[in-house]
Amino acid sequence: MSYKIYQVDAFADKIFKGNPAAVCPLPNWLDDNIMQKIAKENNLAETAFYIKKGNRYEIRWFTPEVEVDLCGHATLASAYVLFHLEGHDSNQINFYSPRSGELPVTKHGEIIMLNFPADTLEEITTPPELLAAFEVKPIAAFKGKTDIMLIFDKEEDIKKMKPSLEEIKKLPVRGVIITARGTNTDFVSRFFGPAVGVDEDPVTGSAHTSLVPYWAKQLHKESFTAIQLSERTGVLTCKLLGDRVEIGGQAKLYLRGEIYF
Template identity: 65%
Template sequence: MEQRIYQIDAFTDKVFSGNPAAVCPLNKWLSDSVMQKIAMENNLAETVFYVKQDNHYEIRWFTPSVEVDLCGHATLAAAFVLFNYESYKENIIHFYSPRSGNLTVAKQGELLTLNFPTDVFESIPLTNELTDVFNITPEFAFRGKTDYLLVFTNEEQIKQLIPRFDRISKLDGRGVIVTAKGDEVDFVSRFFAPQSGIAEDPVTGSAHTTLTPYWSDILGKDELTAIQLSERRGYLKCKYLNDRVEISGQARMYLKGEIYL
């Protein structure tokens, strides 16, 4: 059996930056174990699979070690493939995730816009467990559906953070988002998830379902610009719509190939 595979750099306008995701268009679902093995073999932060179902596409995401509830950059990558290489003719794609519900991606020129459910998060105490995971102590801590959110004083601290992966991996969540007000954009962030097989994710669309409502409230504005300060960098435009969040970015093709199963 031969299986098409694409590798797309998401949330960037050039290759070798943004966040790479593998995209596997399927005619029917493979077994969970095979999809997990493909994701492990790809060894990227995410591999996304989708299957056409009537007027929408069912979608699932895998890290090298686990299936996850939601992944923004891989959804952007899947939409980029459909729009540009899989003969999809409309300007909006309807995805459905068994874990996260209805998701859409709209196309306007080269800009792709995700529409995702807003995360629900709450303030939590800054315990030793949380203050010990980095070399710098955060100001505030929150807990969302899957991630911790730690807020720091300024952008320079986000750049200078040294993660202690052994301690992060012991936290009971998908990972840790760190953020601060940006110098040239509204906010900056990084994301660490060793417990999910991702030491530092280059650009994390799903984390912005938490970051967008947080910074919208802090800054008093609904439309925001953001940079994820990984080595590869990612650039995002975000819009807070109460129970939904729009997250926009570009993408670029890196490779197209075939898997032999």
Template identity: 60%
Template sequence: MKELKIYQVDAFSEKIFGGNPAAIVPLTAWLEDGKLQKIAMENNLSETAFYVKEEEQYQIRWFTPKVEVDLCGHATLASAHVLFEHEGFQRDILHFYSHRSGNLNVKKSTIGLTLDFPTDTVERTKISNEMLGCFTHKPIEAYRGKTDLVLVFQNEEDIRQLQFDLEKIKLIDARGVIATAKGEEVDFVSRFFGPQVGVPEDPVTGSAHTTLTPIWAEKLGKNKLTARQLSQRGGALTCELLGERVEITGKAVTYLEGRIFV
């Protein structure tokens, strides 16, 4: 039996009980995949991140309670927070590497932690009857990224009041469905639904903003954008489109530090 450290961090929030909670498990060597998945299932959060230090960078992987995912923004932000605040990392830039998403850097500054992620490839697509059946409000545009479907709605109130059918969303061929609209006090707002991967509604989805940022940068004619995810917990982000990369900035706070025995 192994004894491992575990942290729970609320990402994209300045206070506990806000943003998106992620579990972070630092490792000295990788456990078998089945064990990683069971730990994530036991934690029962939208994502559990594991990392292993290898020379000057950290290998990182993310698991929902059901599957390993290609990219997770909030759990990467939370992992950086753990390294900076609890695990003695001294420099201002962290270098993560994912075998699914490549190089992912995180920079610490006075305004928070900034994720440097690859910009998603986004294409406009036709609104299908399958998409229309997922929500009570009717989307006005649809886009497809590498893993997610994006539905654009008329206004922020549509996103706030959105009623949804998780069984129908499960039938969409995507990691998840992002609902978005132009914001009233921020540039754009969104919600994220991922029952396909065991996450009915994600509180704050950093990776979704690699898809949303190029869409809204084009619509609004600017590359630096403010965003808010309108889940029950809510979360605030600042996004900047830098060609093939997107910078996503937010804050994080530690909720729990403990040990697990596996």
């Protein structure tokens, strides 16, 4: 038996930038254990699987260690595959996640726009593990649905940060977002998820469901440009739409192949 597989660099205008994701179109769902093994074999931050159901596509995402509730870059990569390689014949895709609901995607030229539910943030006291993990003390901390977000004073803090992944791993969360106002963009960020097998994610679309509502309040605006300051870097355009967030970027195909088992 064989299945198609693609690898796409998401939130990137050329290969070797942005965040690589594997995408596996399926005729029907495979056993969860098999999908987890495929994701572990791919050894990327995320592998997306989707099946067509009526006029929409059901989508799921796996890190090398676990299935996750929401993934932006792998959804963008899946949309790129459908728009450019799998014959989807309109500029809108209706994705559906059993864990996150309706996730519509639209194509505007080279830009693919995701429409995700906005996160709800609660300000918290910075956990001791995170005070130990970061050499610079954050000015505020927030807890969302799956992540903790730490606010820092300036972009340079985010660039230079070398956190203790072992301390971060102790927390019962998917990961930790760090962010500050940008020098040449509205805001910058990085994301660390060692508990789910992703030490540092190059570009994390889902983290922007937390970042955008926060920065909308701080900057008194609804549309943003953002950069994730990983080694590969990623550029995103974002907009707050009430209880939803638009997250957009480009994507580039890196490889296509087949899985045999």
